[in-house]
Amino acid sequence: PRLSRRTDIGDRIKVSFEFFPPKNDEMEGRLWETITRLEPLSPQYVSVTYGAGGSTRERTARTIGRILTGSGLKPAAHMTCVDATREDVDAVVRDFASLGVTRFVALRGDPAAGVGEAYRPHPQGYSNGAELVGAIRRIGDFEVSVSAYPEKHPESADFATDIDMLKRKVDNGATRAITQFFFDNDLYERYVERVRRAGIYIPIVPGVLPIHNFAQVANFSARCGTHVPAWLAERFAGLEKDPQTHALVAAAIAAEQVLDLVERGIEEFHFYTMNRADLAFAMCHLIGIRPQVGTAAAAA
Ligand code: FAD
Numbered sequence: 001p002r003l004s005r006r007t008d009i010g011d012r013i014k015v016s017f018e019f020f021p022p023k024n025d026e027m028e029g030r031l032w033e034t035i036t037r038l039e040p041l042s043p044q045y046v047s048v049t050y051g052a053g054g055s056t057r058e059r060t061a062r063t064i065g066r067i068l069t070g071s072g073l074k075p076a077a078h079m080t081c082v083d084a085t086r087e088d089v090d091a092v093v094r095d096f097a098s099l100g101v102t103r104f105v106a107l108r109g110d111p112a113a114g115v116g117e118a119y120r121p122h123p124q125g126y127s128n129g130a131e132l133v134g135a136i137r138r139i140g141d142f143e144v145s146v147s148a149y150p151e152k153h154p155e156s157a158d159f160a161t162d163i164d165m166l167k168r169k170v171d172n173g174a175t176r177a178i179t180q181f182f183f184d185n186d187l188y189e190r191y192v193e194r195v196r197r198a199g200i201y202i203p204i205v206p207g208v209l210p211i212h213n214f215a216q217v218a219n220f221s222a223r224c225g226t227h228v229p230a231w232l233a234e235r236f237a238g239l240e241k242d243p244q245t246h247a248l249v250a251a252a253i254a255a256e257q258v259l260d261l262v263e264r265g266i267e268e269f270h271f272y273t274m275n276r277a278d279l280a281f282a283m284c285h286l287i288g289i290r291p292q293v294g295t296a297a298a299a300a
Contacts, residue, residue: 004259010288014268015041016076016178016205019275020049021059030275031063032070037277039071040291041284044116044268047105047145048075057092061099068100076145080109081132085124089132093139103143105178106132106169119155130168137173146170148177148204150191154225159191163198170200176269177202180224181209183232185260206261209272210254210279212247215240251282258283 003009017038022028035046048063050056060077068074077096081089093104108129111117121127126135133144147153148167156162166177211217212282214236220229226293235253240245258269269287271280289300 002263003265004287007288009262009267010290012267013262013287013289014044014045015284015289016270017046018049018207018272019046019063019130019269021051021063022275023055023059027118027275032066034275035067035071035073035279037281038273039073039224040293041281041289042292043073045074045076045103047078047103047270050078050080050107050109050227059295064096064101065099073174074103075101076103076105076143078105078107079136080107081121081126081128083112083122083125084107084120086126086135087124088137089126090135093136097140097142100171101142102140103145104136105145106136106174107147108132117250117287120125128165128168130165130172133169134172143176144174145176145178145205146174148179148195149225150179150182150188151166151225151227153180154223156211159194163200166195167198167200170202175202178205179207180226181207181221181272182226183257184229184288185257185264187227188261205268205270206266207270207272208258208261208283209274210283211236211250212274212276212279214246214250249257251279254283255286258287262287278279 019031019034022031046067048060048067050060064075064077067073079089079093106129108119111119126132129146133146136142136144146166148166149156151161152159156165179188188206195204207218218228218233232253235249236246239249261269271283273280
C-alpha cells in the first residue's frame with residue numbers, strides 16, 4: 001500500500017514540538033495543558049523559543065526548567081545572537097546546561113526592532129547562526145539544530161548563498177536542520193535536493209505549521225518569505241468569521257501536507273504548535289503515533 005496508508009509507519013516516524021514561553025499565568029496554564037496532552041506521544045524532544053533581543057531569556061529558562069522537572073520530555077533551548085556579547089551568550093548556554101539541557105536550536109535571530117530591519121550583529125557578539133553553533137559546541141557536546149529555508153531566507157541573495165550558510169553551520173557542528181514553515185511540499189523537496197548536492201547530509205526536518213489563524217499566518221508568511229499559494233488562500237477565503245469551518249479546513253490542509261510528506265518518504269517532523277495541542281495531536285494520530293500511558297506531566 002501507499003506509505004501513508006500503511007499501519008506500521010508510526011513506529012518509524014519521529015516528531016518534535018515547538019512551544020513559545022508563555023507571557024502570563026493564564027498562558028502558562030494553557031501551555032501546560034498542551035504539554036500534558038502531547039507528552040504521551042513520546043516526542044523526540046520539545047523546543048522552547050527565545051524572544052527578540054533575548055527578551056524572553058528568563059521566561060525561556062523558566063519554561064525549560066518546568067519541562068525538566070514536571071515532565072519526562074527532553075527540552076531543546078532556542079538561542080539567538082541578538083543584542084548580546086559572546087560572553088553573555090556563552091553564559092546563557094552554560095546556565096541552560098546546568099539545568100540539564102543537552103539540546104539547543106541555534107539561530108542568528110532578528111533585530112529587536114522587528115523582522116525586515118537590517119540585522120546588525122552586536123560588536124562583541126556572534127554574527128550569525130554558524131558562529132553560534134561553533135560556540136555552543138565548544139562549551140559542550142550538545143545536540144545543536146539550526147534553521148533551514150526551503151524558499152531561502154529573505155536576506156539571502158540566492159540559494160547558493162543561503163545553502164552556503166547552512167554548510168557553515170554543519171561544518172561548525174550542527175546535527176539537524178529544521179525548516180521554516182512552508183505550504184508547498186515541492187519547494188521543500190527541491191530544496192532538500194539542492195542541499196544534498198551541496199554535500200550536506202544532516203536531516204532537514206520539515207517544520208509544519210498547522211494554520212490556527214489564516215490571516216495571521218498569511219501576514220507572517222509575507223515577512224519571512226514563505227509563499228502562500230493561491231489555492232491555500234482560496235480555501236480559507238470567506239472563513240474569517242466562521243471559526244468552526246476554519247478549524248476543520250485547517251486540519252484538512254495540515255493533514256494533506258503531512259500525509260503527502262510521508263508519501264515522499266519523510267520520517268521526521270517538527271510541529272510549530274503555537275502552544276496548542278489539537279492540530280499537532282491530530283497530525284501525529286494520522287501518521288500512526290499513538291499515546292503511551294503513564295507519563296510524568298499527566299501525573300504532576
Ligand atoms: P542565519 O542562519 O545566520 O542566516 C540566515 C540566512 O541569512 C543565511 O542563509 C544567510 O545566507 C543570510 N544571511 C545572514 N547574514 C547575512 C548577511 N550579513 N548578509 C547577507 N545574508 C545574510 N527567531 C527568534 O528570535 N527566536 C527563536 O527561537 C527562533 N526560532 C526559530 C526556529 C526555526 C526552526 C526557524 C526556521 C527560525 C527561527 N527563528 C527564531 C527565526 C530566525 O531567527 C530568523 O529567521 C532570522 O532572520 C535568521 O536566523 P538564522 O539563524 O536562520 O540565521
